[in-house]
Amino acid sequence: MSDFPTDTPPGNVVTRRLLEQLRRHPKRVVFTEGEDLRILQAAALLVEHQAVAPILLGDRDRIRALAATHGVSLKFIHIIDPPKATDFALFCQRMENMARYRTLQVANPAEIVARPHYFGALMVQYGQADAIVSGNQSLPAAYYRALIQTIKPQPHVAKIFAVSLVLGTHLQHLGGDGLLFLADCGLIPNPTVEDLASIALETGKLARHFLGRPPHVALLSHSTKGSAATPDAKRMAAAAALAREQARCEFLEMEIEGELQADVALDPEAAEIKLPGADSRPPADVLVFPNLDAAHISLKLLQHVAGAQVYGRILLGLSRPAAHIPRTASVETIWGTAAAVAAEAIKFHLLYPDSDF
DSSP: OOSOOSSSOOSOHHHHHHHHHHHHSOEEEEESOOSSHHHHHHHHHHHHTTOEEEEEESOHHHHHHHHHHHTOOOTTOEEEOGGGOTTHHHHHHHHHHHHHHTTOOOSOHHHHHTSHHHHHHHHHHTTSOSEEEEOSSSOHHHHHHHHHHHSOBOTTOSSOEEEEEEEOTTSTTOOTTSEEEEEOSSSOSSOOHHHHHHHHHHHHHHHHHHHSSOOEEEEEOSSSTTSSOOHHHHHHHHHHHHHHHHHHHTTOOOEEEEEEOHHHHHOHHHHHHHSTTOOOOOOOSEEEOSSHHHHHHHHHHHHHTSOOEEEEEEEESBSSOEEEOOTTOOHHHHHHHHHHHHHHHHTHHHHOTTSOO
């Protein structure tokens, strides 16, 4: 039996909202690194609350032994050992076909498909799972490579990027609902104006889906509305202008502003001082950072110093829902991330109407 209670909903206001959605629309989530106690515990918790049908990749005997040792129930948890799967030969053929039209160098398709990252990505691409979660035991590059080589990209998103959900109801000015969406926290080192505009729009769409209201998007800088005329500040201002124009053309419900300092974006009192005469504004829900260093450092400070709970990264720009978790992820982070990416799958066709999902 699992140690998780079933009488009280777990988590916080955000994850409870996700669980409510998923109980009505359960989704299948594949975890590519299933031989991990944290994954087993997170999967059991999702099953007990009838939110997700977990699929664990790995050696069946080792996973069962690990679960038995720690008293974790495997009820309704599907385990697949990729080389022994009934679809292994089919996936090998599809991988070989992909190599032809994507000009990939694939000497031995079976060797590649046997890798859990690739097998899980193929499951999602071909509809055998609704979302994928990985990264708890491997470096990000291996996982990202598998996704890029097997899952179709979104045609309107130039580059794949990552969004982290940061929850901190004990912290001041952390988004209108105590939830912040930070981007890009994982992939693009130095985004261009076009990259930043795309990040702002796509993250805004994701926030709209999770919050149920038009989000407030802020493109961050060391400058606020021309207070410093540096090239980086001008880049963020140009990206904000481009994102606003694209949002207007696409009839998207979101407020986009930039360039803004972080205190102006998050603290209404600071905004009143630094922007006299401006209309009062609520705290930003989405923070778009000028580069990967700024985003990643801010994320880690919020998590490890301020005590914020982080979920994700949710990867945007792919035609299927995917998430990356760090090797240091807690059970809370893992199951919350799985719930978030599964909830994204519920309305994926509405978030991305050009997808063939």
